[in-house]
Amino acid sequence: MDIKVIAFDADDTLWINEPYFRETETEFCQLMESYLPQHTAARELLQIEIRNLSLYGYGIKGFMLSMIETALTVSNNTIDISAVEKIIELGKALLARPVEVLDGVFDVLSALKDNYRLVVATKGDLLDQERKLRNSGILHFFHHVEVMSDKQEGDYRKLLKHLDITPDQFLMIGNSLKSDVLPVLAIGGHAIHIPFHITWEHEHVDVHIDNPNFRQVENILAILPLLYATLP
Amino acid sequence: MDIKVIAFDADDTLWINEPYFRETETEFCQLMESYLPQHTAARELLQIEIRNLSLYGYGIKGFMLSMIETALTVSNNTIDISAVEKIIELGKALLARPVEVLDGVFDVLSALKDNYRLVVATKGDLLDQERKLRNSGILHFFHHVEVMSDKQEGDYRKLLKHLDITPDQFLMIGNSLKSDVLPVLAIGGHAIHIPFHITWEHEHVDVHIDNPNFRQVENILAILPLLYATLP
Known part of the structure; x- marks a missing residue:
């Protein structure tokens, strides 16, 4: 060598990074509980993230946009708008987390x-x-x-x-x-x-x-x- | 030298870049027409964009997130969820525009x-x-x-x-x-x-x-x- x-x-x-993403994802899935069991919401999010990768690339902003898109999709556009506000808060908190x-x-x-x-x-x-x-x-x-x-x-x-x-x-x-x-x-x-x-x-x-x-x-x-x- | x-x-x-952003912004402001005159919506968006710059940086994904946040803010969380869907579509179209x-x-x-x-x-x-x-x-x-x-x-x-x-x-x-x-x-x-x-x-x-x-x-x-x- x-x-x-x-x-x-x-x-x-x-x-540390992935555990923070997973914590945020758990909170997101709890927001979706009226529509889908948590595990299913997580799978739905993963599919949308992967589909968006070529357009958004890696990182938290793309993750935020994919969470919002997942909320619209799984609720068939019936989810309360405050869920979108909550997702933006979750993403901003993730961006601001100490290293x-x-x-x-x-x-x-x-x-x-x-x-x-x-x-x-x-x-x-x-x-x-x-x-x-x-x-x-x-x-x-x-x-x-x-x-x-x-x-x-x-x-x-x-x-x-x-x-x-x-x-x-x-x-x-x-x-x-x-x-x-x-x-x-x-x-x-x-x-x-x-x-x-x-x-x-x-x-x-x-x-x-x-x-x-x-x-x-x-x-x-x-x-x-x-x-x-x-x-x- | x-x-x-x-x-x-x-x-x-x-x-060409900025004209495409401005076209997208115009479509966004039209979405906000029930809440604010177009010019005021544009000013509100600019303020939120600048406030988010230190967290999101420059680029289309941050622009998309700031448009969504603006829609929530100017409607006081009363806007129809389909507006969020439309904003995501606008952003994706901007990302996919030919050079x-x-x-x-x-x-x-x-x-x-x-x-x-x-x-x-x-x-x-x-x-x-x-x-x-x-x-x-x-x-x-x-x-x-x-x-x-x-x-x-x-x-x-x-x-x-x-x-x-x-x-x-x-x-x-x-x-x-x-x-x-x-x-x-x-x-x-x-x-x-x-x-x-x-x-x-x-x-x-x-x-x-x-x-x-x-x-x-x-x-x-x-x-x-x-x-x-x-x-x-």
Whole structure:
């Protein structure tokens, strides 16, 4: 391994994200209770979110718009308008939530910063991700922040070109096999998977990965021994 | 002048944008007619948009959410839920609108591409701006696309650091004095202003600029003679 750049996914790799979305979703489903059981409302929302992804992309604003659309759809346009007001409040509260950096992140970034170029590679709303980074207290560790509209092979190729490195010099660390691991391995990069206890259903994949460029660890601190082994 | 990088604003500099927003706004204000005269509804929307900017940032999704919030506010939560459905339709149509590249843009980019590094520096939704660039047929002219959460002095300083150039090597071209010209001049860069016939009220400033690094031209083709004069 001749890693030059280590890229970190942000949501649920550097800080907590998905549990906040799920809390908001639960509150939303409670709003829909007169129309649908909570579980069914959640499925309906997921379908509408996925259908809107190509138009809205990832992030909270698109999530808000999809919740509103779901409320109209499941109620057949009979829901009280105050539900829409409540959804906007839920979304704004989600946008304003304090950032909670995950355990070990600060120590890992401190340990790596002098030996690698560290970058953030994340999906989501540009402004929202910048706000989180600014409020996280870890912005100064990063050479560069790349907010990507998607994380497919082509997006990573663009990122590598932009970083001016070869795939072999690139290590991606993240919680999503689908977004942070599989496309990176496919283009010849390295990837470490750190599972998070909740994954958005749309990010879930069931695969067995047999690739020498791949590792899976329990928590972010466990990447250090792997990387120390490769230091000059 | 020793310009190395020329950055173009996108909306209303490379392609038509603001007139589409204004058309959508007009349709929105017609929806509000039972509650407010159109002009007053537009003012109410502008206030809510500006209030939400720090949370939503620039772009169509934030515009959609602000239209929905305005509908609730001006009707005191009495508006029919179908109005919300209509607003979502208006927003989706705006997101799906074909890109109309402005006259002269193709010729100017062709003429400059071999002598300068050309980049796009734009605000707005990341995915939406990428879609427009992909559909515009001019993506291949650009070395780099930077979607910025804002265009203030600090944002431009970050961009220059990222491009690895000094302010004197940077020329910004755009239709907004507030976003494309004043902050760039303030940090020592060059700027050319190409007024567009409609400017969003929030971007409007009334200033006289007396700076040797500043030029104003009628249309994009008129930047060529200015730049030819500086070619080696």
